[in-house]
Amino acid sequence: MAEIERESMEYDVVIVGAGPSGLSAAIRLKQMDPDLQVVVLEKGSEVGAHILSGAVLDPAGLDVLIPDWRDRGAPVKTAVREDNFWILTAGSHSRIPSWPMPPLMSNHGKYIVSMGNVCRWLAEQAEALGVEIFPGMSASELVWSEDGAVKGVVAGEFGKDADGTPGPNYEPGMELHGKYVLIAEGVRGSLAKQVIGKFALSAGKCPQKYGIGMKEIWEIDPALHREGTVTHTMGWPLGDEAGGGSFIYHAENNQLFIGFVVHLNYKNPHLNPYMEFQRFKHHPEIAKLLEGGKRVAYGARAISEGGWQSIPKVVFPGGALLGCSAGLVNVPRIKGNHNAMLSGIAAAEAAAAAIKDGRSGDELTGYEKALRSGPIARDLKPVRNVKPLWSHLGMWGSMIAGGFDMWVANLTGWNPLGTLKHHRTDAAMTEPASKHKPIDYPKPDGKISFDRLTNVAFAATNHEESQPCHLRLTDPEAPIKINLAQFDEPAQRYCPAGVYEVLEGEDGPRFQINFQNCVHCKTCDIKDPSQNITWTTPQGGDGPNYPNM
The missing domain is CATH 3.30.70.20 (Alpha-Beta Plaits)
Structure with missing residues (x-):
């Protein structure tokens, strides 16, 4: 096939992904220099269409980015009023009191939100500053400069036939070039995977670990709804088969955000994470919330769980990795959106400073330094051992040893267990x-x-x-x-x-x-x-x- 010819557009910064990290970067760039030409590419049909998160939002990133977000009408309104943590058995539950847990585990001062709606609002703030946002534009390829740096992406290619050749309505798309390209695709993005491999960004780091998170939104009986209540569970139905747990968030308008996370390092190939989620909903404490209710939405996404020791080098010639593309989730807190926003802010500040100095196409070392020593580091380093402890010791062992390690780190800034390692990928953990x-799962009842x-x-x-x-x-x-x-x-x-x-x-x-x-x-x-x-x-x-x- 002949080489495809494409038109190109020049920008100062090209951002791939209109999630919390990409939009935060775009906003911060324009805050620093209104004359910067910034474009955000979003593969979803609209901003927010591909956003899925629990979510209890720590507003730390939002406070830095837009301090007056409350006055601007951000869709961040449902404050956490009650914080529960349960251990489930097949027919009952035990509540774990909050006092043994480090303060970082508290959800008070946080908000139950739809991150899809938060991103839609962030997009409005970005566009008001002059950011160009193109939804429905997949960034399908990287564009390379002659010296091997990333200089842009291909976006908007449509109309290929099933065999990969151009069809009758083929549109080749465009090359969007930037002095820097910020990759904010979310977990395991295709472009991030390429640059991590090409530039060996994970060399010397632990393999990234993941979970699969599934979520449903329910409209429930108003008599059962307790707006602002947050409940997390561990234990049944997973048992010894896998690690993971659930979240149950009472959002506004009588809606319940209910989700289930299964760590993907499970060994038994017969395990079905989706069916574990469906079985979980039949627990007596959960089922009574859903009876008479109506499920209105469903979705799933992977979650990065490797933590501090799995974060790759986040800069490469011509660009940087932001948010979940870098793996910035705090696993015990079940939160990553605040770190995604903080990473976007830090990357934007480094890029704006570099462009002001006349640089382009090099490594944004200022961003790497900010991530490794700033608020993201302070959030992730104290909890660095929780995930590997769970992998090695199981739920109870990780709760005891991980709780001790987090408490000491919270009080002193020092992890007594050092930095434990992840040894194998989740794929390699699968056993014959x-x-x-095989696991015999109950047949879904079509109601719960x-x-x-x-x-x-x-x-x-x-x-x-x-x-x-x-x-x-x-x-x-x-x-x-x-x-x-x-x-x-x-x-x-x-x-x-x-x-x-x-x-x-x-x-x-x-x-x-x-x-x-x-x-x-x-x-x-x-x-x-x-x-x-x-x-x-x-x-x-x-x-x-x-x-x-």
């Missing part, structure tokens, strides 16, 4: 199916629990079927010859959207990819035991259309 028993395909309809996901499949197999034979033979092909179960199936045919089993169902969670890219699946961006505007996740 022969070592584990639902099958995957029914729930995916509530994500409003849509993909143009004529385009190339954005879930690419390195070896098309590996799913059957390797994964099915050794691991009972866990893609059938770990995907929360029913994208992957093994179908029996006359010639034996075959692997089918229903990419139209994809909610862009990236779990397949992370957990596939043969690391054979690469998630790439579909054409712009495709994917879920979350209303207020």
